[in-house]
Amino acid sequence: MGSISSDIIRGYNDTMILYLLWDSPSYGYEISKQIKSLSEEKYVIKETTLYSAFTRLEKNGFVESFSENVTISGKRRTYYRITEQGRQYYREKCAEWTLTKEVVEKFIKEGMQ
Amino acid sequence: METIRNYLETMFAKLPNTFEVQKAKQELGQMMEDKYTELIGDGKSENEAVGIVISEFGNLDELAEELGIRNVVIQESKGADSGIRNVALAEVKDYLHDRTRSAYAVALGVFLCIISCCGYLMNFGRSWRSREVFAVSFMLLSIAVAVGLFLFSGFVMGKWKFLKEQACNIDFATAEYVHNQRESFRVTHAMMITIGVILCILSVLPVVIIDSLFGWSHGFGVVGMFVFVAIGVFLFVVAGNVNAGFTAILSLNKRDTIGGCFVPSQKQVTYKNETISQIMSVYWPTVTCIYLSWSFLSFDWHITWIVWVIAALVQQMIRAL
Structure with a gap:
C-alpha cells in the first residue's frame, strides 16, 4: 500500500481537526498526535499543514483560540475550541464526504491491479 | 532542542x-x-x-x-535574493578576532600620539640642545609607530570591507554566539570605561602631588598627566571598538525581517523626515566645529562648553518633531 496523497487528504484536514475538538479544546501537538494514532500511523500531519489549517479555521470562525498556562514550565500554549459554526461546518463536510465516497466508490474495483 | x-x-x-x-x-x-x-x-x-x-x-x-x-x-x-551573502560563524569569529587586534592597535596608536609631546615637557638639567634633540626624536618616533599601527589596523580590517558594502546576513546560531560574546564583554567594557573616566579625572593628580612633594618636578607632573589621559583614552578606544565589532555583526540582518530581531542590537534613531535625517547625519560634526572654532577664536573655554548642552537639547527637540 502506498502513502496517502497529500492533495487528496488536504480537503479533509479541517474535518479531522474539528472531529478531535468536538468534545473538548485541544492544542497543536495533541491534535497531531491523535491524528497519527487514530489513522494507525498511516497519516502524519506536518506542523505547517496543521498550523495553516488552524489559522484558516479560525479566520472562518469555525474555531476559537485561547491561550493557557502550561503548569510545569510556565509557558503559554494556544488551545483551540470548536464553535457552533464549526460544528455546522463539520456536519456539512461529513455529508460531503459520504457523497464523495459513494461516487468514487462506484469506480473502484477490487482486484484490478 | x-x-x-x-x-x-x-x-x-x-x-x-x-x-x-x-x-x-x-x-x-x-x-x-x-x-x-x-x-x-x-x-x-x-x-x-x-x-x-x-x-x-x-x-x-x-x-x-x-x-x-x-x-x-x-x-x-x-533565488532573487541570492545577492545576500551569508556570513558563517567561522568568518564572524575571524572578524571579531581581527576587530579586537585592530582595536588594540588603534588604541595604542592614539596613546602614542597623546604622549608624543612629552619629550618637550621634560625638564632635565641638560643643555637646551640635547633636550631639543630628545624631544623631537621622541615625538617623531612615537608618531611613526602610531602611524604604523593605524596602517596595520587598516590592513587587518581591509578584508572585511564587504560587510559594509554588501548585503550580508547571519544565521541564528551566529547571532546567538555574538550576543553571548557581547554579554560576557559587558563587564569588561564597563570596567574599561569606568577606569578610563577615573584616570581622566585624576589626571591632574600627578602634577599636584609631585609638585607639592618635591617642590620641583622637571615636568614629570605634566608628563604624568598626559600618561594618565593617554591610558584613559586607550581604554575608551579599545572598549568602544571591540563593542562596535559586536554591534556591526548583530546589525547585519535587515531590521524588518525576523532575522533582524534575533538579538536586539541597538536602538537606531530614525527620523521620519528624509531631509531631517540627512541634516542630522552631520549634526554632531558641525557642533564640534562650532565648539572648536568658538573656543579657539575667543579662548573663552570656561563658557564654550555650553555648546554641548544646547546641542543636546536641540537634538532632543528635533527628535520629538
Missing part, C-alpha cells in the same frame, strides 16, 4: 517581522518542542528525535497565504 530552535529560526530568518509571522513561529516552535519532548520521553536518542521533528515539520510555502508572505516565498524560490 538547540538544533530544532536553530532550524526554526533559520527557516523564518528572511520573513518579514510581522505579528502573524511571529505568532506562526511561536506556535510551530511550541508544537516542535512538544513533539521533541515526547520523543525523548519515549526513549528516542537526541539525534533521532531531532530528525523526526524536522522531517515532519513541513514546508513554509504552505503558510504563505496565511502569513501574507507569498511575495517573499516566491522570491525565495526564484
Whole structure:
C-alpha cells in the first residue's frame, strides 16, 4: 500500500481537526498526535499543514483560540475550541464526504491491479 | 532542542517581522518542542528525535497565504535574493578576532600620539640642545609607530570591507554566539570605561602631588598627566571598538525581517523626515566645529562648553518633531 496523497487528504484536514475538538479544546501537538494514532500511523500531519489549517479555521470562525498556562514550565500554549459554526461546518463536510465516497466508490474495483 | 530552535529560526530568518509571522513561529516552535519532548520521553536518542521533528515539520510555502508572505516565498524560490551573502560563524569569529587586534592597535596608536609631546615637557638639567634633540626624536618616533599601527589596523580590517558594502546576513546560531560574546564583554567594557573616566579625572593628580612633594618636578607632573589621559583614552578606544565589532555583526540582518530581531542590537534613531535625517547625519560634526572654532577664536573655554548642552537639547527637540 502506498502513502496517502497529500492533495487528496488536504480537503479533509479541517474535518479531522474539528472531529478531535468536538468534545473538548485541544492544542497543536495533541491534535497531531491523535491524528497519527487514530489513522494507525498511516497519516502524519506536518506542523505547517496543521498550523495553516488552524489559522484558516479560525479566520472562518469555525474555531476559537485561547491561550493557557502550561503548569510545569510556565509557558503559554494556544488551545483551540470548536464553535457552533464549526460544528455546522463539520456536519456539512461529513455529508460531503459520504457523497464523495459513494461516487468514487462506484469506480473502484477490487482486484484490478 | 538547540538544533530544532536553530532550524526554526533559520527557516523564518528572511520573513518579514510581522505579528502573524511571529505568532506562526511561536506556535510551530511550541508544537516542535512538544513533539521533541515526547520523543525523548519515549526513549528516542537526541539525534533521532531531532530528525523526526524536522522531517515532519513541513514546508513554509504552505503558510504563505496565511502569513501574507507569498511575495517573499516566491522570491525565495526564484533565488532573487541570492545577492545576500551569508556570513558563517567561522568568518564572524575571524572578524571579531581581527576587530579586537585592530582595536588594540588603534588604541595604542592614539596613546602614542597623546604622549608624543612629552619629550618637550621634560625638564632635565641638560643643555637646551640635547633636550631639543630628545624631544623631537621622541615625538617623531612615537608618531611613526602610531602611524604604523593605524596602517596595520587598516590592513587587518581591509578584508572585511564587504560587510559594509554588501548585503550580508547571519544565521541564528551566529547571532546567538555574538550576543553571548557581547554579554560576557559587558563587564569588561564597563570596567574599561569606568577606569578610563577615573584616570581622566585624576589626571591632574600627578602634577599636584609631585609638585607639592618635591617642590620641583622637571615636568614629570605634566608628563604624568598626559600618561594618565593617554591610558584613559586607550581604554575608551579599545572598549568602544571591540563593542562596535559586536554591534556591526548583530546589525547585519535587515531590521524588518525576523532575522533582524534575533538579538536586539541597538536602538537606531530614525527620523521620519528624509531631509531631517540627512541634516542630522552631520549634526554632531558641525557642533564640534562650532565648539572648536568658538573656543579657539575667543579662548573663552570656561563658557564654550555650553555648546554641548544646547546641542543636546536641540537634538532632543528635533527628535520629538
